[in-house]
Amino acid sequence: MNPLQELRQRYKQLAKNLPHPARQDYEAACQRELLPKGYYLCRQGAICRQVATLESGSARVFHLKGTTEVSTAFLFPGDFVTSFQSFYLQVPSQSAIQLMEESQVTLLSYQTLQKLKATYREIDEIDRLSNDYYTMWLEERIFSLQFHSATERYADLLHNEPHLVQKVPLSYIASYLGITLETLSRIRAKVS
Amino acid sequence: MNPLQELRQRYKQLAKNLPHPARQDYEAACQRELLPKGYYLCRQGAICRQVATLESGSARVFHLKGTTEVSTAFLFPGDFVTSFQSFYLQVPSQSAIQLMEESQVTLLSYQTLQKLKATYREIDEIDRLSNDYYTMWLEERIFSLQFHSATERYADLLHNEPHLVQKVPLSYIASYLGITLETLSRIRAKVS
DNA sequence: AAGCTGATTTGACAAATGTCAAAACCAGTC
DNA sequence: GACTGGTTTTGACATTTGTCAAATCAGCTT
Numbered sequence: 279m280n281p282l283q284e285l286r287q288r289y290k291q292l293a294k295n296l297p298h299p300a301r302q303d304y305e306a307a308c309q310r311e312l313l314p315k316g317y318y319l320c321r322q323g324a325i326c327r328q329v330a331t332l333e334s335g336s337a338r339v340f341h342l343k344g345t346t347e348v349s350t351a352f353l354f355p356g357d358f359v360t361s362f363q364s365f366y367l368q369v370p371s372q373s374a375i376q377l378m379e380e381s382q383v384t385l386l387s388y389q390t391l392q393k394l395k396a397t398y399r400e401i402d403e404i405d406r407l408s409n410d411y412y413t414m415w416l417e418e419r420i421f422s423l424q425f426h427s428a429t430e431r432y433a434d435l436l437h438n439e440p441h442l443v444q445k446v447p448l449s450y451i452a453s454y455l456g457i458t459l460e461t462l463s464r465i466r467a468k469v470s
Numbered sequence: 471m472n473p474l475q476e477l478r479q480r481y482k483q484l485a486k487n488l489p490h491p492a493r494q495d496y497e498a499a500c501q502r503e504l505l506p507k508g509y510y511l512c513r514q515g516a517i518c519r520q521v522a523t524l525e526s527g528s529a530r531v532f533h534l535k536g537t538t539e540v541s542t543a544f545l546f547p548g549d550f551v552t553s554f555q556s557f558y559l560q561v562p563s564q565s566a567i568q569l570m571e572e573s574q575v576t577l578l579s580y581q582t583l584q585k586l587k588a589t590y591r592e593i594d595e596i597d598r599l600s601n602d603y604y605t606m607w608l609e610e611r612i613f614s615l616q617f618h619s620a621t622e623r624y625a626d627l628l629h630n631e632p633h634l635v636q637k638v639p640l641s642y643i644a645s646y647l648g649i650t651l652e653t654l655s656r657i658r659a660k661v662s
Numbered sequence: 663a664a665g666c667t668g669a670t671t672t673g674a675c676a677a678a679t680g681t682c683a684a685a686a687c688c689a690g691t692c
Numbered sequence: 693g694a695c696t697g698g699t700t701t702t703g704a705c706a707t708t709t710g711t712c713a714a715a716t717c718a719g720c721t722t
Contacts, residue, residue, distance in 0.1 A: 281561045341617070348617055363606045369473045372613075406598075409605065414555045416608040421564075423615040424648040425533070425540055428709070448670065456616040461709055463671050620679070640700065653679055655701055 282414050289407035290356055292400065293331075300398040307394060309385040319359060319375040319383075326364035326371050328385045332357050335381025338450060341373040349454040352378075352442055358408050359383075378446070428457045432465050474606050481599035482548055484592065485523075492590040499586060501577045511551060511567040511575075518556035518563050520577045524549050527573020530642060533565040540645040544570075544634055550600050551575075570638070620649045624657050 279287070296304060310333075313319075320326040322342050330337075332355050339351040339361070350373060353359045364371035368388060386394075395402040422434045432455060436443060443451065452462040471479070488496060502525075505511075512518040514534050522529075524547050531543040531553070542565060545551045556563035560580060578586075587594040614626045624647060628635060635643065644654040 281555065281559050285559065341613070343617060350612065350616070363473065363609060366602055367473050367477065409601070410558055413601065413605045413608065416605065416612060417555060420542065420608060420612055420615065421533070423612065424542070424646075425535060454616075458710060459670080460672085460711080464709090467671075650680055651700080652681080652702085656679095659701075 282411070282418065285407060285411045285414065289404050289411060292404045292407065296400060296404075300394070300400050303397070304386075304394060304401065307386065307390045310382070311385060312380065312382050313377055315377055315379050315381075317377045317381075319377070320361050320364065320371050320373075322372065322374040323370050324364075325368055326361040326375075327368075328387050329358055329360040329365060329391060331384040331386075332359055333382035333384060335383075336378045336445060337375055337381065338378055338446070339373050339375050340450075340453075347453065349450045352439075352446055352450070352454070354441070362409075362412065423456060428455060428461055429465050429468070431455045431457075432462065432469070474603070474610065477599060477603045477606065481596050481603060484596045484599065488592060488596075492586075492592050495589070496578075496586060496593065499578065499582045502574070503577060504572065504574050505569055507569055507571050507573075509569045509573075511569065512553050512556065512563050512565075514564065514566040515562050516556075517560055518553040518567070519560075520579050521550055521552040521557060521583060523576040523578075524551055525574035525576060527575075528570045528637060529567055529573065530570055530638070531565050531567050532642075532645075538645070541642045542646065544631075544638055544642070544646070546633070554601075554604065615648060620647060620653055621657050621660070623647045623649075624654065624661070 308331075319328070319330050319337065332353055334355055336355075337353045337359050338349050339353070339359075340347045340349040359375060361371040361373060361375060363369065365388060391401075391405070395405055418438075422431050426434060435451070435455065448462055448466075449459050452459045455462065457465075511520070511522055511529065524545055526547055528547075529545040529551050530541050531545070531551075532539045532541040551567060553563040553565060553567060555561065557580060583593075583597070587597055610630075614623050618626060627643070627647065640654055640658075641651050644651045647654065
């Protein structure tokens with residue numbers, strides 16, 4: 279496994295094995311909800327006040343550009359879901375976050391997370407590591423967007439997140455790769 | 471000013487106004503050097519063991535892809551310079567960092583920074599904020615790469631970092647924008 | 663099985679960008 | 693002022709990707 283994936287494992291392990299006092303406070307502070315497909319965890323232009331942990335289901339982050347939506351991320355069980363800039367700076371979000379299926383999520387507000395981080399070193403550490411992971415994930419994505427052709431980017435995706443291609447509609451994937459639906463369709467025809 | 475630039479200001483302010491005890495320890499721990507143009511702060515494949523603060527001069531981060539270099543960042547006075555993944559995980563770097571001119575830099579090793587962060591809340595805060603800034607900067611860059619045409623990306627750059635276009639050779643800028651030198655040249659001819 | 667609806671594929675053509683080679687430009691040097 | 697090496701621009705043409713319209717496919721409903 280590469281360093282990036284190890285890091286992901288590491289913070290997920292830490293989150294799962296949160297020791298007792300921290301765990302208890304965390305459980306008490308967060309809010310578990312079963313939300314329907316299509317639910318907005320954050321709307322574009324609104325301040326993202328919570329971070330969600332996906333227990334089941336899936337979500338996507340996208341930006342509304344005029345009339346078209348451009349997807350920038352897809353999230354799955356175990357992932358922390360939030361609009362990074364909006365959440366950490368508490369400023370309006372540049373993108374929206376929407377559930378792609380009915381999902382079980384655990385919600386934590388900005389203020390609560392701040393308190394938990396200040397109280398428990400372990401929670402602070404998880405927050406830090408997951409942010410580091412996100413940063414490195416972004417670096418990898420830039421790599422792909424900047425250096426690779428559409429065909430290569432699709433191959434990258436297939437390689438890095440094969441499950442994603444099964445579950446996510448092609449129109450979302452196309453915008454995520456920065457190409458049109460038609461081009462993606464042609465790439466797929468060639469490959470297979 | 472947008473939230474991103476405010477954040478940048480904020481961590482630079484904090485760094486400049488580091489209170490006495492922390493400042494003294496920091497000064498003692500770091501290493502000031504005047505390094506020549508072309509000097510490698512980190513080579514591709516090596517572990518990046520230090521973070522540099524640029525006092526004067528400039529640097530660029532690039533990736534060697536076969537025979538061609540693709541630039542991924544340009545750094546100027548006041549910026550912290552390191553290979554994020556390599557430094558924070560202490561794993562081999564995917565890219566190289568080279569000085570574009572003779573530069574005065576302040577070097578801090580990984581171990582020393584860890585100690586300083588553990589001892590001084592202020593230094594920890596600066597590290598955190600500068601990482602957050604970097605993350606948001608990456609998000610913006612992805613935005614540009616994923617949504618915008620070559621012409622728009624050049625306009626973005628001109629808008630976000632106008633000084634850069636004066637100081638950096640066009641061949642570096644072209645690869646940074648993910649296009650060829652010739653295409654960049656044609657874009658410039660059209661615009662002006 | 664027929665009909666509907668949304669997702670995906672295919673076709674024809676246009677626009678953007680890449681490739682390779684040559685020309686022009688520019689700063690420093692003799 | 694011409695020479696030189698590196699940078700930038702220009703030209704001709706190839707390739708990739710986008711656009712718009714139509715065809716096909718897949719899953720549901722009746």
